[in-house]
Each structure stands twice: as C-alpha cells, then as structure tokens.
Amino acid sequence: CERFCHALRIYMTATSWDLLQPLADAEQQFYRFRPFAPRPFFREGYRYTATPDFSPYALKFFGGLSELLSPIRQDAHAKWLIFVDSKERGRQFASELGHLASYVDAEAKGSAAWSEIIATQAFSTQVLVTTSALDNGINILDPDVRHVAVIADNRTALIQMMGRRRIMGGEHITLWVYDPPRAV
Numbered sequence: 001c002e003r004f005c006h007a008l009r010i011y012m013t014a015t016s017w018d019l020l021q022p023l024a025d026a027e028q029q030f031y032r033f034r035p036f037a038p039r040p041f042f043r044e045g046y047r048y049t050a051t052p053d054f055s056p057y058a059l060k061f062f063g064g065l066s067e068l069l070s071p072i073r074q075d076a077h078a079k080w081l082i083f084v085d086s087k088e089r090g091r092q093f094a095s096e097l098g099h100l101a102s103y104v105d106a107e108a109k110g111s112a113a114w115s116e117i118i119a120t121q122a123f124s125t126q127v128l129v130t131t132s133a134l135d136n137g138i139n140i141l142d143p144d145v146r147h148v149a150v151i152a153d154n155r156t157a158l159i160q161m162m163g164r165r166r167i168m169g170g171e172h173i174t175l176w177v178y179d180p181p182r183a184v
Contacts, residue, residue, distance in 0.1 A: 061179040079145040080127040083161040094129040101127035149176035
C-alpha cells in the first residue's frame, strides 16, 4: 500500500471478514494525496460477495482423532486430508496410522513430500496429516481425497482448511469438523 499508494488494487479472498478492517487501516495509513489535487483525493472501495455453496460437503463431527481411525481403515481407496492444531498431535496421529499416512508442517517446506504436494496437487499416501502450514495457497485437486478433517477454533481457519481440497463439478466431500468435549 505504501509503495504503490495510487495503484488500483484488487484483493480476492473467501474469508474477507477478518481482512476488511486491517486492509482499510493500511489503505488509510499509506494513501497519499496527489500534490496537484486542489482538495484531498479519497479512494473508493467496492466489495463484491458471492453466496458460498457448501452443498458438495457432507458434514460429520468427531470428538478426537482416534475416532477417525476406523473410517480411515474401512475404505483404503478414499484419501484423507487432516488438519491438526499442533505439530505434536499431528506427528503422533500420523505415527499411529503408520505407512498409511504422511505428515507435513512448516518445517517440511522444501522436503520431497512438500514438493510433491506443490507439483502434483496431490499426495501419495492415503492420509496427509498437516498443520495450518498447508491452509493458504495450496490446492489439492486429487479426486481420491474424499475426506477432509479439520481441527480449527474459528470460521476463517475452518474455511481456509476445507478449501485446500478444491472441489470440481459433481464431486462430494465428507467434511469432518472437530467438536471438542463440553466442560460440565
């Protein structure tokens, strides 16, 4: 915003509600008046929205990663993309799955597994366990990925994570959302 203060900018995101205020603040802070303008020149902003279509998703809830073990093992042909909330939990769960799973996090950037995901927009194991390191800008197009499980504590994270598996026309995905136990 500071360097190109007068440039026309287009911002695109599926989760604009978290970005609007910081974006407006940055635009206001770095916008410079034109030296030849007789009065201050104000920027205009337009926000276009589209109604999200969640119809390709079948929603299921789980109370812990161990609840996913049985469904994973029941269908060896269906792949899973599982987002965890901690590296430790992710490594442990991938270890429980053994050869069925691979694990990546921010430390894996540049590794063979990370490079495979970027290059092919797929992964070779039945299950990919990952942290939020994979939640922005990475696309998984593999039609065999039919399950996405998410442990997230806010709407933006949930939508970013479920959106990593890009859905093409006619596909249906089971979205597993973590439902933590209620304190009594």
